[in-house]
Each structure stands twice: as structure tokens, then as C-alpha cells.
Amino acid sequence: MTQTPVEPLLAQMAGDLSALLQRRGVEDPAMVGIHTGGVWVARELHRALGLEQPLGSLDITFYRDDFTRIGLHPQVKPSDIPFQVDDRHIILVDDVLHTGRTIRAAMNEIFDYGRPASVILAVLVERGGRELPIEADVVGTRLKLKLGEHVKLTGPEPLVLEIHEAA
Amino acid sequence: MSSTNLQVDDQGRLRHFLTIEGLSHSILTEILDTAESFAGVTSRQVKKVPLLRGKTIVNLFFEASTRTRTTFELAAKRLSADVLNINIDASSAVKGETLLDTLRNLEAMHVDMFVVRHADSGAAHFFARHVAPHISVLNAGDGRHAHPTQAMLDMFTIRRVKGPDFGRLRVAIVGDVMHSRVARSQIHALNTLNTGEVRIVAPKTLVPVDAESLGVRVYHDLEAGIRDVDVIIMLRLQRERMQGAMLPSEHEYFRLFGLTEQRLAVADPDVTVMHPGPINRGVEMDSQVADGPRSVILEQVTHGIAVRMAVMSMTMRAHGEAEAKDRH
Numbered sequence: 237m238t239q240t241p242v243e244p245l246l247a248q249m250a251g252d253l254s255a256l257l258q259r260r261g262v263e264d265p266a267m268v269g270i271h272t273g274g275v276w277v278a279r280e281l282h283r284a285l286g287l288e289q290p291l292g293s294l295d296i297t298f299y300r301d302d303f304t305r306i307g308l309h310p311q312v313k314p315s316d317i318p319f320q321v322d323d324r325h326i327i328l329v330d331d332v333l334h335t336g337r338t339i340r341a342a343m344n345e346i347f348d349y350g351r352p353a354s355v356i357l358a359v360l361v362e363r364g365g366r367e368l369p370i371e372a373d374v375v376g377t378r379l380k381l382k383l384g385e386h387v388k389l390t391g392p393e394p395l396v397l398e399i400h401e402a403a
Numbered sequence: 404m405s406s407t408n409l410q411v412d413d414q415g416r417l418r419h420f421l422t423i424e425g426l427s428h429s430i431l432t433e434i435l436d437t438a439e440s441f442a443g444v445t446s447r448q449v450k451k452v453p454l455l456r457g458k459t460i461v462n463l464f465f466e467a468s469t470r471t472r473t474t475f476e477l478a479a480k481r482l483s484a485d486v487l488n489i490n491i492d493a494s495s496a497v498k499g500e501t502l503l504d505t506l507r508n509l510e511a512m513h514v515d516m517f518v519v520r521h522a523d524s525g526a527a528h529f530f531a532r533h534v535a536p537h538i539s540v541l542n543a544g545d546g547r548h549a550h551p552t553q554a555m556l557d558m559f560t561i562r563r564v565k566g567p568d569f570g571r572l573r574v575a576i577v578g579d580v581m582h583s584r585v586a587r588s589q590i591h592a593l594n595t596l597n598t599g600e601v602r603i604v605a606p607k608t609l610v611p612v613d614a615e616s617l618g619v620r621v622y623h624d625l626e627a628g629i630r631d632v633d634v635i636i637m638l639r640l641q642r643e644r645m646q647g648a649m650l651p652s653e654h655e656y657f658r659l660f661g662l663t664e665q666r667l668a669v670a671d672p673d674v675t676v677m678h679p680g681p682i683n684r685g686v687e688m689d690s691q692v693a694d695g696p697r698s699v700i701l702e703q704v705t706h707g708i709a710v711r712m713a714v715m716s717m718t719m720r721a722h723g724e725a726e727a728k729d730r731h
Binding site for chain 2: 295297298299303307308310311312313314315316317321322344345347348349350
């Protein structure tokens, strides 16, 4: 197992995000983290960017596409979107972008709260294996994983990126 | 009635929801936690989630109900399921079709869940024993036996108002305990959640014979029974289930057991008053109490939707996994 500290990645993401927001002329965006790792990452980015809107969180359990195959996750947490979604620019944050299915579910859930002006995707880790046409706008690090390897964010204190070898 | 094995699968997860009796503290807590997540859905612009899309849920009511049937229906719709409401006394039962025939006919329509209310104790269990393996059965009230979703929405309401520690609570259940499936399910739920003290307060003629074995203290005097309690759950006087002279008169009942503002003074100053509805105003309680600041009666109705969404999605989960295994 290899461990990578995430502070430098977060600092770089915060810089890239604020450059992107400036380039697009986005004012007063809101941020939403996806449970559980995405919320940890979002908390850091939210602080670094000094956003005014309170941080939101999503548990996408009710929107997963594999409910009929694996059922309901037993530790589902309430989603909390403490701002109006309509016409707002939203930064969606997750820890690892893999198949894209989690992001698909998260976007569906966001649209049930309203119609956002735009959605920006920021992820700490981008790895291969996409099964849907979804890409991140801001990426902390890109990993090329070997067959059987997987990456996991542990936290919340401290946040550490762990790469596990095949068992 | 042995239902633990019937309603829980070999991995300890909920398959049917028939009675509180025999369910573990962790399952009851999981129901309450899951319901908490669903409660937020109601305040959004789109008040539904796609979880049970493509599933068909049948509300099979052999006995009248407004609140329970409509909140089950709303819960199913908020989970994106299709819902069929069947009121049987107006249908085939009068033509002589047996319960099993009714069941087989509905199964042939490829349904995924039955929500059953019936005047006979054990009716939901009967369904659960005979349905095809992919179908879940939820008990929406059977005879005098159980009404588990009502009990869980009451627990959800108590937890929201009083916090998660049931151990420091005194709860009094007041009224017609003998005829009440709600009271039975509440007592099992309160005990499983380790409630500090559970009391029942009722005239001698309306206390079930096995009351002491349920793990409750029995009071026959209202003021003694609600002294210092944190929660008072009033029960409806079930006129339709009463035979013979169990009560002198409704007026006399109110004089002895009716809840009034004046009587509430002996309870904890922050006491919460509950009632599963429908209320007989001026029989079980004064309107002043029912509509007063301590009453959470309408919150109970709202919470019924989230709790029923939780139980529906949890029981459907077990089947989802069974289907997945079949495919591999």
C-alpha cells in the first residue's frame, strides 16, 4: 500500500477552481460534496475558496442505478442542500472519479432540488474506467492504476490517499 | 406467533415487515435512520426519488383506513413505484373468493409488494408465508395484533422531539389498550429501544390480560399514570371493536380518562402528547390539548410517509440482493 498526502493536491485544486470560476465569470457559486469522501474534500475546498453559500452534501443512495442488484445501503445519510439550486452555479465535489455512475446519480439528485445555472465537477483523483460520458473540470491527480489496484481516501483527520495492491 | 424468521432474511435484514416483536434494536434504529434521510425529500422541489421505479405495490385493505392507506400510497409514489389500491370489502371477498385466491390473482399481475390491512390477527403473516419469494409483505394493521409502521412513526416522532436516548424517557400509553394493535406494537418498540419506563393507563376492563408480561407498569388512575411522564400516547376508543358493557358511557370515560390541560399539569412540563388518529374529540382528549402546543399529532401523520418509505425500500432491498444472486 502506498500513501499520498492530499494537502498539496487540495491547494492546487483550489487554485485551478478559482481560475476556472474567474474565466467563466461565475459569481457566488455553491458547493456540494458527495458522501463520504467527497464531503471531506469539499469541506477543504469550500474553506480555501471562502465561498459564501453554506456547503451542501449529497447521499446518492436513493439515486443509484444498482438498487435492484445490490439493494439499499444500510447507512444512508440525509442529503442537505442549504441553498436555492435554481439558477445557481454549483461545484460538485467527489473524492474519486471512476465509472462516472456516482456523478450521474448526483446530478439527477441535484436536478430534483431545482435547475442549476451550471455544474462544475471537481475530483481529488481521476482514474480510468469510465462507463459514462462524464469528465471532471478540475482534477487533483490522475492515477494510472494497474489491474486489481484500487484507490481510497481515508479521513476525515488526516486526509490520506491510499493505493491498495491487488489482494 | 413466530415471525422473526419470516420477516428477517438469513443475513438479518428485513424481508417483510409484519410485527415489531422479535426485531432487534439495530433494525429498528436502521428504520429510524433511513426514515430520517427520506424526511428531507418532502421539502424539495421534486418530492420523489427514483428508488423503486418499475416496482408495483398493492395496497390491499380489507378494513377501512384513511391515514394509513393514503400515507402508504404517498410513500410508494415518492419512491417512484406504481400503486394499486384495492378495497376488498367492496370487491371479491363478498363474492366468496378466498384470501389465497385473491393473493394468487394479484401475484399473476407481477406485483412486487403487498401492503395488507385486515380485521383478523395474523392476516399479513398468512400472506408472507404464501407469497412468491420476490414479493414483500408489509402489515398495515391486523386485528388486535400489530400495526408496526404506526409504532415506528411514533418512535420516529419521539426521537425527533426528545432526542435519541430513549433510556431517560417515561412514556405512558393511555386508553383502550386491550383492543389496540397500535399499543401492542408501540410497547414492543419502546422496550426494544430500551425506554426508561413504559406505562399503560386504562380502566380495568380495557387492560389486556397479558399486560404485565409485556414489560409495562399498569395504572388505572390517569393522574397517577401520567405523573412526571415525558410522552403521553393517547389511544382511540375503538367503539367498533367493543362488545358488551366494557364502559359505562363515553361521557363517563372522558370524566375519568380524558386528557385535559388541567390534568396535563402533573406530567413533565415539556410533555409531548401523541395520538394515532382519528381522534374522538371530547372522548379521549379535549380539543384544547389536541390542538395545543404539546400536541405532535399532525407531525405524526407527516412522519408516517418517511417511515413507510424507509420500510418499503429496506424490504425491497433484500429481494434485490436475492435476485442478483440468482443471476450469477
